[in-house]
Amino acid sequence: MTIWRPYQQMKNLKVPYKVIDAEGVYLFTEDARLIDSISSWWCMIHGYKHPVLSEAIKRQVDLFSHVMLAGLSHQPVEDLADKLETWLPGDLNYSFFSDSGSVAVEVALKMALQFYVNQGIFHRKKVLSLKHAYHGDTFRTMEVGDDEDYHYILKFCGSGFDCIHIPTEISALEEAFALYGEELNSFIVEPLLQGAGGMRMYDVAFLKRARELCDAYGVLLIFDEVATGFGRTGNRFVADLVLPDILCLGKALTGGYIGHAATVANEKVYRAFYDSDPQKALMHGPTFMGNPLACAVALKSIEVFENENYLKKIARIEQITRRAFEGFHDDRVREVRIMGGCVCIEVKDPENIDGYREFAYRRGVYSRPFLNYLYAMVPYVIGEGDLCQILDCMKAWFMR
Ligand SMILES: *Cc1c(COP(=O)(O)O)cnc(C)c1O
Numbered sequence: 001m002t003i004w005r006p007y008q009q010m011k012n013l014k015v016p017y018k019v020i021d022a023e024g025v026y027l028f029t030e031d032a033r034l035i036d037s038i039s040s041w042w043c044m045i046h047g048y049k050h051p052v053l054s055e056a057i058k059r060q061v062d063l064f065s066h067v068m069l070a071g072l073s074h075q076p077v078e079d080l081a082d083k084l085e086t087w088l089p090g091d092l093n094y095s096f097f098s099d100s101g102s103v104a105v106e107v108a109l110k111m112a113l114q115f116y117v118n119q120g121i122f123h124r125k126k127v128l129s130l131k132h133a134y135h136g137d138t139f140r141t142m143e144v145g146d147d148e149d150y151h152y153i154l155k156f157c158g159s160g161f162d163c164i165h166i167p168t169e170i171s172a173l174e175e176a177f178a179l180y181g182e183e184l185n186s187f188i189v190e191p192l193l194q195g196a197g198g199m200r201m202y203d204v205a206f207l208k209r210a211r212e213l214c215d216a217y218g219v220l221l222i223f224d225e226v227a228t229g230f231g232r233t234g235n236r237f238v239a240d241l242v243l244p245d246i247l248c249l250g251k252a253l254t255g256g257y258i259g260h261a262a263t264v265a266n267e268k269v270y271r272a273f274y275d276s277d278p279q280k281a282l283m284h285g286p287t288f289m290g291n292p293l294a295c296a297v298a299l300k301s302i303e304v305f306e307n308e309n310y311l312k313k314i315a316r317i318e319q320i321t322r323r324a325f326e327g328f329h330d331d332r333v334r335e336v337r338i339m340g341g342c343v344c345i346e347v348k349d350p351e352n353i354d355g356y357r358e359f360a361y362r363r364g365v366y367s368r369p370f371l372n373y374l375y376a377m378v379p380y381v382i383g384e385g386d387l388c389q390i391l392d393c394m395k396a397w398f399m400r
Contacts (some may be wrong), residue, residue, distance in 0.1 A: 022036075038367060039379045046256075069344070079299055094264060095262045096262065105224055108188070115272045124183055127162070128162075128186070133194060146379075149268055169204050191233075210345060211244075231341065246269060253298050255300070256316070260291060260298060332398065333398065356397055357369065
């Protein structure tokens, strides 16, 4: 048996831990119980086997698991679209569903370009994005991303796509708009928290200035909240603080139960496509868009998030985490960053965290550090004891 694993030189593959059951914050293997400190790539916000979510998806399986969304419709997708329309801030009212975060970002980038093309404006081909950005693994998302691990293959794909990457500094932002403002169709960001680029955190003032400049130059602002959405930064959405024109959701959208994503556009963007000319339609249609299982469970996930005051849970996680790292320092550590339900220890040398995965395993914690980053993004339902076990484990690594 060979399963081609993600982001992995298969020749050096460490044997993955084989999960046989999962419940709450716990993963069970044949011989261990592990607290999942990273919520299965940040998506399992309610933990595993949540009774309400499991019930919702089971009920939908008994009705029908899938129907296509062209020519057909169904209650779960209509209810989810309605829910997002009322729940999301401002006039982010038009949801385009797809099956993964990468595709949601592709759709957003396509929308932004065609927004101008549909109005007869053809020169706005450039996209502004951030240094250390991560927006997915498909080609266009790799290009707007700035992940060193992708540079190797991107160099060979011969793309002439014009993307400008800037640091999260207001001066760089102003300079980029002064230079390229008239040629940009969009500015895409992971707002406040850049995930896969190393859990980098920055100030909301940067986003407020970005909104002003986008308005001044007529550039669309895209928030890729695939990772930050649904509470991770301590805000419900960063879009609650600064309103984008297009919002991408994924990962926690379904409470991690099944892959699904949404690209949500505002009125202005939607209007640029609304026409009797078929050429002006949005030419995209993933086979599994609006999948009924995904929509049914996403609806329940949002309901639980609202009814059980998750923002309070997340604030508590942040508070406990800050307390745990008070006074912590070590020569190998460059910085400890904390925001909402995310904590990251950035070390000076990747070798400083070599072996941490196994160390954590022996202490009942599942972790997957990468490059210089040892981090936790816990399920929001975690109890204080389990959370402290994760944080103690992170600190204990440096006290050996
Ligand atoms: C994970 C992620 C994506 C890609 O989502 P997939 O579902 O893995 O395709 C895009 N953007 C951000 C910010 C992400 O964290």
